[in-house]
Amino acid sequence: MLKITLKDGQVHEYNAGIKLREIAADINPRLGKEVLVGAIDKELHDLDYQPDGEKNINFFTFEDDEGKRVFRHSSAHVMAQAVKRLFPDTKLAIGPAIEEGYYYDFDPQRPFTAEDLEKIQEEMETIIKEDLPFKRFELSREEALKLFSDLKEPYKVELINDLPLDAVISCYSQGEFTDLCVGPHLPSTGRLKAIKLLSVAGAYWRGDERNKMLQRIYGTSFPKKSELDEYLFRIEEAKRRDHRRLGIDLDLFSIQEEGPGFPFFHPKGMVLRNELEKFWREEHKKRGYQEIRTPVILNRSLWEQSGHWEHYRENMYFTKIDQADYAVKPMNCPGGILVYRSRLHSYRDLPIRLAELGLVHRHELSGVLHGLMRVRCFTQDDAHIFMLPGQVKNEIIGVIDLVDDVYKIFNFPYHVELSTKPENSIGSDEIWDLATTALREALEEKGIGYKVNEGDGAFYGPKIDFHLQDCLGRTWQCGTIQLDFIMPEMFNLAYIGEDGVKHQPVMLHRVVFGSIERFIGILTEHFAGAFPLWLAPVQVRVLPIAQRHFTHAGQVKDILDEKGFRTELDDRNEKVNYKIREAQLQKVPYMLVIGDREANREQVSVRNRQFGDLGGMALDEFVLKLEEEVNSKALTPLPNS
């Protein structure tokens, strides 16, 4: 007998030997059709699995992450089978499920072409029609090694050799195809229905650039054709939010062949920058920061002292002045340190928070450049906090709160990572432990969930990273808090303590936006170019209906200009429909239509880019409305009061 408890607490009894899928069908016929995988006491199992004893059982469909992953993982196996049918000499590496689909890494005789992809997809569809059952079998290490040696799969042999000694080694077969795999899998290939191969790209074996580059094929799959179509449509829609596209359309910035990775900001992009910086200065002033500015080019000796010469040289640009070596700064910290060190400090002065909108240059590999998100020169909204050891936790929490406050203004969802000691670093393990623990404790005190990013810290200290998403869900590190016990040591920083002798301060490096450039990229994609009123490069466009309204419209524009609003007058000889369309496409928040009615009644007719025609109102009233919306940094227009 078998006694099972479902997640809602229901208890069922079955005869021994019943399979998971039969239980699912017994509970609910629809579940029986949609179920993809089961979990017994939280451990996932194939639907053919026969449980016994007293167990808690969960069933998962495509609606659940667990079900989705199994569905995509099985899809990857079908892709590998198709590739082996068409290109038998191809060696198999690994093929996991990922966020929106799956991939498989192959080592083929020659790289795959777009035509190959189509053929592989067709073959996958054939395999799905064949409805081959996935069969699990376990084998000993020796049997597994023999099997994959005989199959001439060197990567699989390497994987098996690296498995822990006590590992249960399992394989899954469908038809003629067998792959090393822990599973679980769908009952059969016929469950897949809608699949699509999306792209080929190179990927290093085991993610290490010293290894051979393999060919990775990305794909996705769904239980219904309509869901696949919807996904593909959503991707196309998302691409319309791409900041590189909107940067051109809205004339915000450009990147030219003459300066790859060095963006040009156009007048409208500069409005965004300046508004962001204004906001930034206000927020930092409130929180006790003082602003400084340090030089872009500084002498080699400084970079040797800071450790950049040894640990960061790959990313730096160099120049000579009067035969002496200089470097273009890749970070602002050494400059900030020199400002701190330029005079003696008392313990009473700490913490000292020195903020700097600092332009840094870094040599990034050509292949990683990406619009404003990844560039070779950018402005960090940096600050260096010099503090007493006892002030560390409070200062970290202060920055965490600041980042949260700022991201909330834009309604950005974000996630947090804790990056630990990298290979290429300076300082003892003890110091690193101390710093890492301090960051971790601050996060835990704030109750913030975080992911650990091993070995991704800066060379001088561990960091908390704040990651934001772009239009396609890729994440970019923006805010970061780095705790540093090492630079104060290397620069021999000091403050005079209560006891009258010198002590070493602790340093915190931090950014909130991260870089203004990247932040503008994220901002643009988040709002699809329709920036909130306080940021919008053009806030109001005045649209006279006919030439005889130009004078009056010009007066309206002048009044708005005087009140401090960014206003444009569209005095082209075009129909008002045309002007409205253009203003809409430029995502101008407010349009004022000026015709005979308005001129006679001293009114303006207001159209909002989101809500359309708002009707007529006195200009004074409109100005009040704008002021309120700007001052509150509202994300959408405020309701009429």
Add this chain to the structure above:
RNA sequence: GCUGGUGUGGCUCAGUGGUAGAGCAGCGCACUCGUAAUGCGCAGGUCGUCGGUUCAAAUCCGACCACCAGCUCCA
């Protein structure tokens, strides 16, 4: 940097060996118009760069540059 793909007017794209095309944008003229495209006309390109093959190259070949996707790396 690596793998694959792409590069034609400001933007989107046709054109695959025989004299460079369209739409939008721009400019001119007419229309003077009420909440997402008025009509007509004009102008605009050494086809990414350099080299090669050919009687002839946007088209074929090579190198380089830039961009796109991904890998590795980062704000």
